[in-house]
Amino acid sequence: MATDFYAALGVARDASQDEIQRAYRKLARQYHPDVNKSPGAEDRFKEVSEAYQVLSDPEQRRRYDRFGPDFRHVPDDFDARAAAGRPGGGRVRYARGGPGGFSGVGGGFEGIDIEDLFSGLFRGRGGGPVQGADQEAVLELPVEEAYRGGRRHLTLDGHEFDVAIPPGVTDGQRIRLARQGGHGSAGAPPGDLYLVVRIRPHPRYRLDGRDITVDLPVAPWEAALGATVPVATPSGDVKVRVPPGTSSGRRLRLRGEGMPNPNGKRGDLYAEVRIMVPKKLGKRERELFEELAAVSDFDPRRT
Amino acid sequence: MAEYLLTRPVLQSLESVAVRSGLHPDLVRRLAALGLLDCTTDKNGRLWFAPSTVHTLAWVQRLRAGLNLNYAAIGLVLDLLDRIDMLEAQVRSRRPWT
Numbered sequence: 001m002a003t004d005f006y007a008a009l010g011v012a013r014d015a016s017q018d019e020i021q022r023a024y025r026k027l028a029r030q031y032h033p034d035v036n037k038s039p040g041a042e043d044r045f046k047e048v049s050e051a052y053q054v055l056s057d058p059e060q061r062r063r064y065d066r067f068g069p070d071f072r073h074v075p076d077d078f079d080a081r082a083a084a085g086r087p088g089g090g091r092v093r094y095a096r097g098g099p100g101g102f103s104g105v106g107g108g109f110e111g112i113d114i115e116d117l118f119s120g121l122f123r124g125r126g127g128g129p130v131q132g133a134d135q136e137a138v139l140e141l142p143v144e145e146a147y148r149g150g151r152r153h154l155t156l157d158g159h160e161f162d163v164a165i166p167p168g169v170t171d172g173q174r175i176r177l178a179r180q181g182g183h184g185s186a187g188a189p190p191g192d193l194y195l196v197v198r199i200r201p202h203p204r205y206r207l208d209g210r211d212i213t214v215d216l217p218v219a220p221w222e223a224a225l226g227a228t229v230p231v232a233t234p235s236g237d238v239k240v241r242v243p244p245g246t247s248s249g250r251r252l253r254l255r256g257e258g259m260p261n262p263n264g265k266r267g268d269l270y271a272e273v274r275i276m277v278p279k280k281l282g283k284r285e286r287e288l289f290e291e292l293a294a295v296s297d298f299d300p301r302r303t
Numbered sequence: 304m305a306e307y308l309l310t311r312p313v314l315q316s317l318e319s320v321a322v323r324s325g326l327h328p329d330l331v332r333r334l335a336a337l338g339l340l341d342c343t344t345d346k347n348g349r350l351w352f353a354p355s356t357v358h359t360l361a362w363v364q365r366l367r368a369g370l371n372l373n374y375a376a377i378g379l380v381l382d383l384l385d386r387i388d389m390l391e392a393q394v395r396s397r398r399p400w401t
Binding site: 016018019021022023024025026029030032035 | 332344379
């Protein structure tokens, strides 16, 4: 929980009640756990609500301004006692601006539970237990990891998760972590946390669902005469046969070499032919190309 | 050749917004406190509104009258409509329809 309620609402310390309400309404709409699915939103919503609850009440605000984050532990009759020469009866300590203001204070307000203050917020007017909101977070994976699957440890807004990634997850697929979402109220179960998979763009592999496309660079003579060349896939090199007379742009399909599919057909891998020529020709190479140019009547612009 | 002057967006006073929208200034102030209107407070505590405020107020009035929503709910509806607009624009730019 924030110790500075003004910072939580993003308002100045001398903000008017209307400004405080305006800031609160906007933030509450932005961070309500049913509107904002990011896992940090619920905490932020509670923080904003707590700040508003205190600052919207002139009496509480006055005490907060005066005593800082520990204001709840300062007895109501503090001023009277101070006047009587017994400041707080020696029982009260207050630390201005110190974080975690609720520890080790032996005032009459001991045992106040912040959660209690907010349980009301998530309870409908009917008052029964309500399940927590579902949350969503993005899980970015490199192609190789999406291909293999496996376990991954991740930290989201301070919470740690061990996630089993099924082999062959695709872009946009959601992995459900049951009961890891927002808190329920009055003993109701929490919501679920969904990890939305985003496959990171890869310099070589282009994904379309479970199909993978890779560029297949070939030499002009390999394309003309045909050849068997290696092509990299996420599971290692495989051989692909380039048929004689293959031009740039031709897509050679390698059935079942795409992303695995736990419940069905694997994707395919497409090797897209790109004919490459040497940047600089050797003397002999130049002679041979020149000879080919003289002999051949092939015109690629007129076929 | 035409000349174009750089101008600041003109902010409107509470009174001006009230007159132009035909609403009582107190109601405009209340809607601002509910976070329905883009506005800032100056040093003297006076409210200044974005040029689009009269347009937003008409929207608020229509939602309230047509859908029987309260003002707090309208704030959420406006936010969600904005978000939908943004997402739809993204979808359109990603997938040109052929």
